[in-house]
Amino acid sequence: MNQSVRLSADSVSVAFGDTPVLQDLSLALPDGQVTVIVGPNACGKSTLLRSLSRLQKVDAGQIMLDGNAIAKQRSKHVARALAVLPQSPSAPEGITVLDLVRRGRTPHQSALQQWSKTDADAVARALALTGMTHNAQRAIETLSGGQRQRAWIAMALAQDTDILLLDEPTTYLDLPHQIDLLNLVKTLNQETGRTVAMVLHDINLAARFADHIVALKAGKVQVQGPPAEVVNAAMMQDVFGLPCTVINDPVHGHPHVIPA
Amino acid sequence: MSLSIRTNVMSFSIERRAALVGFGLLALVFVIGLLSLSIGSYPLGIDQVAQGLVGQLGGIEQMIVRDHRLPRILVAIGAGAAFGMAGAMFQAMLRNPLASPDVIGFTAGANFGALLAVVLTGSMVLFGALMGGLATAGLVTVLAWHQGLQTGRIILVGIGMSLTLAAGADVLMSMTDEQVAADMARWLTGSLNTRSYQDVSLIWGGLVLLLPIVGWLQFPLARMAMHDDIVIGLGLALSPLRLAITCTSVALVALAVSVAGPLPFVAFVAGPIARRLTGGGRPAVLTAACVGAIVTMAADLAARSVPLIQLPAGVFTALVGAPVLLWLLAVQYRKGNF
Numbered sequence: 001m002n003q004s005v006r007l008s009a010d011s012v013s014v015a016f017g018d019t020p021v022l023q024d025l026s027l028a029l030p031d032g033q034v035t036v037i038v039g040p041n042a043c044g045k046s047t048l049l050r051s052l053s054r055l056q057k058v059d060a061g062q063i064m065l066d067g068n069a070i071a072k073q074r075s076k077h078v079a080r081a082l083a084v085l086p087q088s089p090s091a092p093e094g095i096t097v098l099d100l101v102r103r104g105r106t107p108h109q110s111a112l113q114q115w116s117k118t119d120a121d122a123v124a125r126a127l128a129l130t131g132m133t134h135n136a137q138r139a140i141e142t143l144s145g146g147q148r149q150r151a152w153i154a155m156a157l158a159q160d161t162d163i164l165l166l167d168e169p170t171t172y173l174d175l176p177h178q179i180d181l182l183n184l185v186k187t188l189n190q191e192t193g194r195t196v197a198m199v200l201h202d203i204n205l206a207a208r209f210a211d212h213i214v215a216l217k218a219g220k221v222q223v224q225g226p227p228a229e230v231v232n233a234a235m236m237q238d239v240f241g242l243p244c245t246v247i248n249d250p251v252h253g254h255p256h257v258i259p260a
Numbered sequence: 261m262s263l264s265i266r267t268n269v270m271s272f273s274i275e276r277r278a279a280l281v282g283f284g285l286l287a288l289v290f291v292i293g294l295l296s297l298s299i300g301s302y303p304l305g306i307d308q309v310a311q312g313l314v315g316q317l318g319g320i321e322q323m324i325v326r327d328h329r330l331p332r333i334l335v336a337i338g339a340g341a342a343f344g345m346a347g348a349m350f351q352a353m354l355r356n357p358l359a360s361p362d363v364i365g366f367t368a369g370a371n372f373g374a375l376l377a378v379v380l381t382g383s384m385v386l387f388g389a390l391m392g393g394l395a396t397a398g399l400v401t402v403l404a405w406h407q408g409l410q411t412g413r414i415i416l417v418g419i420g421m422s423l424t425l426a427a428g429a430d431v432l433m434s435m436t437d438e439q440v441a442a443d444m445a446r447w448l449t450g451s452l453n454t455r456s457y458q459d460v461s462l463i464w465g466g467l468v469l470l471l472p473i474v475g476w477l478q479f480p481l482a483r484m485a486m487h488d489d490i491v492i493g494l495g496l497a498l499s500p501l502r503l504a505i506t507c508t509s510v511a512l513v514a515l516a517v518s519v520a521g522p523l524p525f526v527a528f529v530a531g532p533i534a535r536r537l538t539g540g541g542r543p544a545v546l547t548a549a550c551v552g553a554i555v556t557m558a559a560d561l562a563a564r565s566v567p568l569i570q571l572p573a574g575v576f577t578a579l580v581g582a583p584v585l586l587w588l589l590a591v592q593y594r595k596g597n598f
Contacts (some may be wrong), residue, residue: 076496083493086489092355093541103494105492110479112270116271234330
């Protein structure tokens with residue numbers, strides 16, 4: 001398989017104090033695909049995503065973006081290539097959706113160029129793609145959880161990057177809103193060709209929405225590949241320690257995990 | 261509602277509400293300024309004030325307007341604006357209304373430095389205030405450091421620092437002879453009595469130099485209201501920005517302290533009031549400048565309106581600010597920020 005890759009981890013290790021979190025981990029995010037990182041609690045999923053988005057400094061190894069170490073590149077330059085949505089982000093009180101989405105334009109702006117035509121267009125497009133145009137003037141805290149998450153995704157979209165990293169974007173959402181949000185992510189990937197990497201807790205949702213699954217265990221990549229190849233009873237036992245049966249979902253045909 | 265302004269070299273978007281509030285506050289600064297020129301132990305009519313300003317009044321009245329009251333008011337506006345901007349910048353950067361320079365000790369540090377400079381050299385007030393402010397900022401940072409900086413800890417350490425330095429200032433005052441101590445009275449609580457054009461040029465000269473930097477910092481500050489991860493994700497260099505903001509605020513505080521003393525709580529109340537007025541969760545540094553100027557002028561006007569005794573303006577800013585501090589402390593405590 002000859003896959004082009006813009007963002008990758010090269011023998012990355014991260015430790016919090018004496019506790020190693022990521023150990024000599026290497027990973028390449030296939031361009032134009034949706035990669036979902038799964039694994040049991042405390043396996044280093046979030047730390048991996050944070051490292052890939054340079055929010056977490058790595059102790060050893062490198063995160064590579066377009067062939068160069070991300071730590072050596074200007075943060076503004078990186079922010080034009082990849083957007084990251086941290087886990088349950090918080091916004092200042094009273095800020096409107098429009099204002100929030102506008103902030104996504106920051107890496108394309110400067111103190112003198114704060115609101116160009118390109119900025120206005122990108123913000124309008126991000127609002128339209130996420131279906132938030134009619135909510136633009138509402139304050140973030142008046143929105144439902146699902147709408148709020150859409151607003152944050154709109155902000156990341158306004159950043160106009162080829163790579164989008166999402167840390168547990170479905171946290172605190174009920175199932176219909178989780179599906180709704182993941183459908184949105186999938187649509188964005190298909191319509192705009194964006195590379196997406198996200199951390200998800202639910203293996204069945206991961207199997208359904210991922211092109212590429214990365215299963216992490218104790219800070220290492222245990223197995224990776226397309227859901228049909230990766231999600232099986234052996235992997236679930238190995239990575240999660242969960243005895244289960246894996247069937248083919250009768251509606252969509254993806255692997256579906258049924259815990260024993 | 262917002263208005264987009266675009267030219268080849270710059271582009272901005274201005275919120276209508278923020279613009280209206282800005283113009284309203286500027287008008288208020290002007291009106292209170294005129295009132296301050298006319299009210300006093302020797303009352304003058306507005307027409308006399310106007311004549312005095314353009315130099316067509318003559319006599320003692322001319323002197324009162326131009327040499328006595330005008331410099332005092334210009335210093336009040338300048339110092340109030342400097343305190344207001346410094347407070348709003350710090351509160352926005354640390355995302356906490358309690359984190360203003362006068363609560364976390366930077367003002368007390370600048371004040372102590374100014375006093376020390378007067379005692380030791382008889383001059384170099386601004387230099388002393390700058391050094392005192394920067395040293396305090398450094399010390400608070402070091403003392404509050406524990407696996408990174410947490411705003412709650414900065415505030416607690418800063419309040420302790422503030423009290424210590426205030427006590428230190430009292431000691432310095434008591435060690436000097438009466439003549440010098442009278443000159444230094446402004447650094448006790450902050451006062452605008454007998455200001456000269458030397459003070460006016462110091463504070464306004466400093467403001468002219470610092471305003472472009474403050475304007476430039478507005479851009480990152482508006483974004484720093486969000487979580488650190490998002491700020492970094494948007495490509496802003498957090499640590500250099502924090503350093504730049506801290507140094508600029510300390511410089512503003514040092515300037516204001518040099519000409520008007522600590523003026524308690526002006527920096528503290530200006531930011532939250534400005535934010536309420538402009539709304540929308542934006543830090544409003546320039547609006548806070550206007551609010552700071554208005555609060556300071558009003559405090560000075562109140563101080564001058566008490567008959568027979570010369571009260572310092574700082575007493576009145578403290579009267580307004582202290583209850584606000586208590587209230588905010590209670591709110592923050594309930595939110596579990598300590």
